Amino acid sequence: MxxxxxxxxxxxxxxxxxxxxxxxxxxxxxxxxxxxxxxxxxxxxxxxxxxxxxxxxxxxxxxxxxxxxxxxxxxxxxxxxxxxxxxxxxxxxxxxxxxxxxxxxxxxxxxxxxxxxxxxKLKTDAESKELEDVVCLVFLKYYFHDFGTKHEEDKIIDIVQKTWGKMTDKGHQMALKLDYLPEDLALIQKALA
Known part of the structure; x- marks a missing residue:
């Protein structure tokens, strides 16, 4: 390094x-x-x-x-x-x-x-998009479950949809491969349906 x-x-x-x-x-x-x-x-x-x-x-x-x-x-x-x-x-x-x-x-x-x-330059710069993907992936992997326990389902679905909208196709592919608890995965699938 x-x-x-x-x-x-x-x-x-x-x-x-x-x-x-x-x-x-x-x-x-x-x-x-x-x-x-x-x-x-x-x-x-x-x-x-x-x-x-x-x-x-x-x-x-x-x-x-x-x-x-x-x-x-x-x-x-x-x-x-x-x-x-x-x-x-x-x-x-x-x-x-x-x-x-x-x-x-x-x-x-x-x-x-x-x-x-x-x-x-979130919409135009490749590295900005990469950083946003990483931010969203970290949220989904480490913080989504706790967030979900503190908010109503409608708000969680809205947040997932907004998060998903910020991500690239590569980010989506990585997000779908994360290891979720069944209830979290169900909410994410509902949000993306």
Whole structure:
């Protein structure tokens, strides 16, 4: 692995290891955003083992220090949610820029990572589409079941349909091969029918 890439990924992990929000993984409580970053990298490697350095950084840093801007700081409606998401994307881009600058990355590489985490070219840029597929696959593999237990079926079906709509054919193929609990698979099939 490129040393500068290794250093940036290590710095992202160090930051995300400070997340006070914990998730139970294999019987052990671990920082939520730290494990999310690892899952993003793992899924990206399955999706595209030749991913660019920029895509690898964007995947690992997708939620860098996310807890620093809590959802509760914004109105609990759609408008508040969208404003929160916009602020997060800008914040993640800024933090990743600073880490990359410290490692001497070129401005074009830094700008590409910011573009990826900000989802500026989601409909036109191949790497942006790849990152979105990875985000959706990580959600489906690791977070869909818990999400499903907290929401009404209509909302879950709507989320699955929106998630599916963001994905490429390759993402769809990978999503259909994930190992789901029977009740989760039934909901996904219902949403896609």
């Amino acid at each position: 490129d040393k500068t890439l290794e250093n940036v990924l290590f710095a992202i992990d160090e930051i995300n290891n400070q997340d006070p929000n914990l998730e139970l993984v294999d019987g052990k409580n671990v920082p939520k955003e730290w494990v999310y970053g690892l899952r993003m990298t793992e899924m990206l490697e399955l999706y595209n083992e030749q991913a660019s350095i920029e895509l690898q950084i964007a995947a690992r840093g997708q939620h860098i220090r996310r807890w620093h801007i809590p959802r509760s700081d914004y109105p609990m409606d759609r408008k508040g949610y969208l404003k929160w998401r916009t602020m997060l994307k800008m914040y993640h881009g800024q933090l990743l820029s600073e880490l990359m600058e410290k490692e001497g990355f070129e401005k074009t590489s830094i700008d590409k990572v910011v573009e990826l985490v900000n989802k500026n």
